[in-house]
Amino acid sequence: MKHRFRVVEEQDCTVAVAIGAYLDCEHYVHLHRSIMTKLSIDKVEGRKVTWRQGLRWLGFLKITQTFVMEYFPPGHFKSYDMKAYPRWLPQFHHFVKTVMDVRYTKHPQRDATVMTFDCEMDMPFFLWPFRNVFQGIVEKMHHLKDQEDLDMIHRRDKFFGRGNINSYLAEGQFLLFKDDYVAHFAHEAQRAQPATAAELNA
Amino acid sequence: MSSSNFYPKPIPLDGLSPTALNVRAIGDSENPVDVVVVVDGGEYRIVRDLCPHMGAPLSQGKLCTEERKLSCPWHGYEFNLASGELMHNPNDEIYGCMKTLYKSFNPAKTPKYRLRVLPYEVRGGEIHVRRGVSS
Numbered sequence: 001m002k003h004r005f006r007v008v009e010e011q012d013c014t015v016a017v018a019i020g021a022y023l024d025c026e027h028y029v030h031l032h033r034s035i036m037t038k039l040s041i042d043k044v045e046g047r048k049v050t051w052r053q054g055l056r057w058l059g060f061l062k063i064t065q066t067f068v069m070e071y072f073p074p075g076h077f078k079s080y081d082m083k084a085y086p087r088w089l090p091q092f093h094h095f096v097k098t099v100m101d102v103r104y105t106k107h108p109q110r111d112a113t114v115m116t117f118d119c120e121m122d123m124p125f126f127l128w129p130f131r132n133v134f135q136g137i138v139e140k141m142h143h144l145k146d147q148e149d150l151d152m153i154h155r156r157d158k159f160f161g162r163g164n165i166n167s168y169l170a171e172g173q174f175l176l177f178k179d180d181y182v183a184h185f186a187h188e189a190q191r192a193q194p195a196t197a198a199e200l201n202a
Numbered sequence: 203m204s205s206s207n208f209y210p211k212p213i214p215l216d217g218l219s220p221t222a223l224n225v226r227a228i229g230d231s232e233n234p235v236d237v238v239v240v241v242d243g244g245e246y247r248i249v250r251d252l253c254p255h256m257g258a259p260l261s262q263g264k265l266c267t268e269e270r271k272l273s274c275p276w277h278g279y280e281f282n283l284a285s286g287e288l289m290h291n292p293n294d295e296i297y298g299c300m301k302t303l304y305k306s307f308n309p310a311k312t313p314k315y316r317l318r319v320l321p322y323e324v325r326g327g328e329i330h331v332r333r334g335v336s337s
Binding site for chain 1: 277
């Protein structure tokens with residue numbers, strides 16, 4: 001039985017910044033440490049990355065899962081094939097097949113980003129009564145992660161100017177799928193302010 | 203010594219925790235500057251509340267007093283508080299396998315991120331933080 005839900009949020013930042021922050025993977029396990037306990041990469045195939053990720057549900061319940069994240073440039077991320085790790089450990093993913101989809105698009109009227117999060121949970125009939133509980137947990141974790149990202153984005157906007165993606169584009173900065181990011185957004189470096197954190201510290 | 207060589211707001215020694223990251227405002231309304239003060243034995247380590255990598259608030263990072271190490275809350279970069287040098291990027295262990303995949307990423311071009319440890323003088327129970335070059 002499939003339960004689907006969607007969360008749509010307007011984010012006060014440019015699309016290039018929102019996607020840059022998403023691809024700036026070095027922050028995942030540090031900024032989001034309240035929900036993510038560990039992270040490693042099992043496999044990389046083109047724009048598909050298989051992650052092994054430790055999560056903290058509801059602040060206390062720790063689980064480890066593997067999943068594939070696939071990137072469709074410039075702003076579409078799909079997560080699927082979620083499995084328990086180790087496989088034999090009874091867990092949510094043995095019963096519920098989850099697919100998540102995140103898209104970042106330009107707001108049609110304003111200089112802002114529309115983030116669309118779609119989730120589909122395929123579950124057996126005996127878990128159907130709990131679908132709203134599962135939705136609540138996923139929404140809460142997603143919202144917390146988004147809020148932490150936005151706090152980071154807004155602080156960077158304050159110091160370096162709105163839309164400044166120069167540090168994401170810098171040759172020495174690692175991003176996931178960086179060639180795709182540079183191909184789509186390098187032209188936006190022109191309008192950004194040149195300040196970097198290192199310059200502000202000087 | 204001209205007072206313009208120092209930031210306008212001195213830091214009272216009272217209330218500085220020896221085990222925590224103490225964040226204090228030392229600028230004025232036109233040029234607000236926040237710093238992190240770490241008590242290190244009889245000395246103080248004072249750095250901008252701003253990670254030189256991406257601009258994170260270091261006051262929300264993790265302090266290891268034994269190793270004189272400060273970790274950035276956003277990316278986990280570990281800095282030596284005495285010298286300001288970047289000691290370790292813990293993400294290399296996670297993403298090392300991906301760091302040769304992209305033409306647009308050149309690790310040789312990664313800046314040598316460094317905290318600027320601010321010089322200071324202690325007078326009358328207050329720390330006066332000096333502007334200008336790090337000692």
